[in-house]
Amino acid sequence: MNTKYNKVTVFKDTDDKLSKAATTVSNISIPDDIPHGDMPGDKIEIGESHIAKARTIFPLLVKELSEKMAANPYKRAVVAVCGGSGVGKSEIASLLSYLLESAGIGSYTMSGDNYPHRIPMYNDAERLHTFRKEGIRGMVDAGVMNADTVAKIREWQAADDDANKAHLETDTWFRSYLEAGSKGLDEYLGTPNETDFAEVDQIMKAFKDGADKLWLKRMGRDEASLWYDEVDMSEKQVLIVEWTHGNSDYMSQVDIPVLLNSTPAETLEHRRSRNRDGKLDSPFTMLVLELEQAKLVKQAHKAKIIISKAGDIISFDQFQELMK
Template identity: 75%
Template sequence: MNTVYGKISPMNAITADMTSTLGGKDIQIPSDIPHGDMPGDKIEIGESHIAKAKTIFPRLLEELTKVTAANPYGRAVITVCGGSGVGKSEIASLLSYMLEESGIGSYTMSGDNYPHRIPMYNDAERLHTFRQCAIRGMVDGGAMNAENLKKVQEWQEQGDDANAEHAKENPWFSSYLEAGKKGLSEYLGTPAETDFAEVDSILAAFKDGADKLWLKRMGRDECTLWYDEVDMSKKQVLIIEWTHGNTDCMKEVDIPILLNSTPQETLEHRRSRARDGKVDSPFTMMVLELEQNKLMAQAHKAKIIVSKQGEIISYDDYKKLMGI
């Protein structure tokens, strides 16, 4: 798939003069703009998203001058990545709109279309992976017996078996937690969970001048899975909005943009969105922690890092902010 295609005529690279002119342009943002291509996806653009996008845009244009000059077709691939609640979909959509309004064709692609499983099955696989590895960890740690297993099964039924608090009164439980967490980390954001090879092949074809691309659409049930042939003949930039947009599993990304949020900021955001201020389950919190760890490990590759407050920061400042 996406190996046979027609090719566009080379586009003009984005120049420094264009960057100077477009970077200072005040682009008005309407209430409804195009967004990513995941079925059923909804975005809510606020003033903070617009402010961030307008901060990023001039810097992005500078990066695009280098990348488009180096590509034979004048094209570039951007990713907007970050943890839960940082506004990836909104910022990616805004940047794409601003590029289009500046005469630079842009398409926004959602990386969440490319896991191997639909969301409900992937969530189940995450939990299964955690529990299978955790139970094996109990065996390896010498903690497997009828009494301990009964406790674990009770916590599993309650959806509370990723809760580290249990280890305070049950030290043996650490073997369950540590092994489960390790196994889950080896699944999350890896080729076992997501078809990064397919995504990279799409990006490679785009940069090779493909005039059309077959792009995957994956909703929330078995019946919402298909491919659309998308006209890319007038698109110079492909933007992917995705938690895993800065992964080492992809080689064709030119400009990763990291929208940062500290663990505390993420927690506060999720609490503010939850009913009655309730927190997520221990398992969900573990997933978020592991995703944050992966984002931190990949952050050195980001071309642009943006703080939660909307400031562009250096990698050194990022490390100080994250305590690494």
């Protein structure tokens, strides 16, 4: 006897729960401490704006879930909460999962940040190495490599200032370094070169195929903080993946992408307000954010739900206007 198919009877009242959930969301109280994603050491700080956005998203999410879960023999679906830096992915994914659980719909929040090939310090180093390697190659290809330009690039690299667009105003040859480095970095960020999308997709498929348990990766910030936990999914119907790359074309198993949008100016303002010493991020970090933002914009047409930084549900056309 296939125990997986028997589980369908356990969730036979799912449709009733979903229909009631959308109307009762405003009555569900949110405690100060709720379960959150599975990234080791991840800390979330839920504010009123996160709660307001989650309550706004929830009725639309429930409507989408009704359709997707009805089409799955195990009454299961995968939701991806994606967006740029500082937009509140971890907080809102955790809140949506909590609201589903409160409505009697089992939900688990998984962090996509556990699935790069390298731990954070090595991945950051690989990003920078890729940018610099391709930038130097670009100088060679453009015929601007000489003792003076190499000395200047080394000076800027030592100061972590070699991605600074301001150099274009004084050194026209720098364009070859910046453009080639940016292109190389773009071909690394959010691609299988950086992240094991195949593993994430396999996990999602196993979940939708009725797996009772899943082995999920845990990645901390050092080499000793890498392991797998076996997670009980027998009573879970929704897998929520919170991740910048949750709407990536490299995955095929996401049913409902939810895009938490912010314009580049809003992202920069958030990062400014978050820096305790008042310093801006390095030019290289800003370049990474710009490239990631471009990927989010390119993928946005697939999002089932888009919510603005201000907390308004917007259409794809409205999103395009905001991002101009």
